[in-house]
Amino acid sequence: MPRALITGITGQDGLYLAELLISKGYTVYGLIRGQNNPKIELVRRTVPDVRLVTGDLTDVSSLVRVLSEAQPDEVYNLGAISFVAYSWENAALTTDVTGKGVLNILEATRLYAGDDPSSVRFYQASSSEMFGKVQEVPQRESTLLWPRSPYGVAKVFGHYMTINYRESYGMHASSGILFNHESPRRGPEFVTRKVTRAVARIAHGLQDTLVMGNLDAQRDWGFAGDYVEAMWLMLQQPHGDDYVVSTGETHSIRELLDAAFDAAGIADWEPHVQQSQEFMRPAEVDLLVGDAAKAREVLGWAPKVGFRELVAMMVEADLRDAAAEAR
Numbered sequence: 001m002p003r004a005l006i007t008g009i010t011g012q013d014g015l016y017l018a019e020l021l022i023s024k025g026y027t028v029y030g031l032i033r034g035q036n037n038p039k040i041e042l043v044r045r046t047v048p049d050v051r052l053v054t055g056d057l058t059d060v061s062s063l064v065r066v067l068s069e070a071q072p073d074e075v076y077n078l079g080a081i082s083f084v085a086y087s088w089e090n091a092a093l094t095t096d097v098t099g100k101g102v103l104n105i106l107e108a109t110r111l112y113a114g115d116d117p118s119s120v121r122f123y124q125a126s127s128s129e130m131f132g133k134v135q136e137v138p139q140r141e142s143t144l145l146w147p148r149s150p151y152g153v154a155k156v157f158g159h160y161m162t163i164n165y166r167e168s169y170g171m172h173a174s175s176g177i178l179f180n181h182e183s184p185r186r187g188p189e190f191v192t193r194k195v196t197r198a199v200a201r202i203a204h205g206l207q208d209t210l211v212m213g214n215l216d217a218q219r220d221w222g223f224a225g226d227y228v229e230a231m232w233l234m235l236q237q238p239h240g241d242d243y244v245v246s247t248g249e250t251h252s253i254r255e256l257l258d259a260a261f262d263a264a265g266i267a268d269w270e271p272h273v274q275q276s277q278e279f280m281r282p283a284e285v286d287l288l289v290g291d292a293a294k295a296r297e298v299l300g301w302a303p304k305v306g307f308r309e310l311v312a313m314m315v316e317a318d319l320r321d322a323a324a325e326a327r
């Protein structure tokens, strides 16, 4: 039975990836930071077979210990401070976790792999946020990186460090440059979930208005369940490499609002939406749309869930929660 270690098990992608790997017969270990995190209970309920081990990406000694306990064949590094807006307020912490944390787990993995560094396969959760200021449309693996947030800068560090470990030590290390992916499990601070939750609560009379930031930004949104399959496929290849994972379609925040309110049967969103400086960012990534041709050709990967279907899935789940809250 293959064995995998997932950092970021309490996050959106961690849960989907754990479900996927368990369905494939893996023994799965999930890294948690310990104490007082209600999401640990969610992991225990959703994927009870996952074995939880305690450690932190900022503490290399904890990673060495966890790797020796889990003895994984594959390491998926999904752990990060991942909310872009927060990264300006906590730039040094974001750099430590999202950037240097990658070096820590790469180094711990290299030490654990011993004489044959390619015997353990490594996945790094890189991000379309690394593209930042638009240089090329659509964005592909070769597009110049110009990050526009402390989070984006930290991800660029992790991305190049992963390439560097592959080239320096012959590690089987892959970097998935994933564009935004969402689901009913998405954290409530991210824009899709913020919108779908608010729409559901408005539909049930629990709130009246939704306060937003920049409505003109455009994103290439896919379904998280589809994207974790691409992560796994990368580690099944003969060599590590970098891959863009995206749908190739882009939509503005306004279109997101259209689709979400429409899914709840509310024809006109404008009376419900206000804008505030509070949710504007010091620098914005205006337009993301990815070219996933390489993932399609090499991995045989393609997204299954389209934009409107994704938004409807999220609204439906939030309508159920709002109905329960309204009772």
Ligand code: NDP
Pocket: 007, 008, 009, 010, 011, 012, 013, 014, 031, 032, 033, 037, 039, 055, 056, 057, 058, 077, 078, 079, 080, 081, 082, 083, 097, 125, 126, 127, 128, 177, 178, 179, 180, 181, 182, 187
């Ligand atoms: P989430 O924000 O939902 O999850 C982040 C995870 O990282 C949580 O499990 C969190 O644990 C963990 N974490 C935070 N700090 C540490 C730390 N110091 N040590 C160990 N673990 C830590 O992210 P997603 O699931 O959405 O994303 C997964 C990864 O993919 C992230 O690296 C993200 O940056 C990247 N990514 C995501 C995209 C997306 O659209 N979702 C697109 C491209 C890349 P805790 O519960 O303890 O806080």
Ligand code: GDR
Pocket: 082, 083, 084, 085, 126, 127, 128, 129, 178, 179, 180, 181, 189, 190, 191, 192, 194, 211, 212, 213, 214, 215, 217, 218, 219, 253, 279, 280, 281, 284, 285
């Ligand atoms: P992003 O996702 O920054 O792309 O990073 P987010 O959903 O936070 O923002 C997307 C776009 O929406 C605009 N926006 C708002 N965003 C939020 N959160 N709240 C608002 O009220 C709001 N109004 C407008 C933002 O300005 C932005 O343009 C996500 C994260 O998952 C990263 O970890 C990941 O690497 C990238 O996707 C790819």
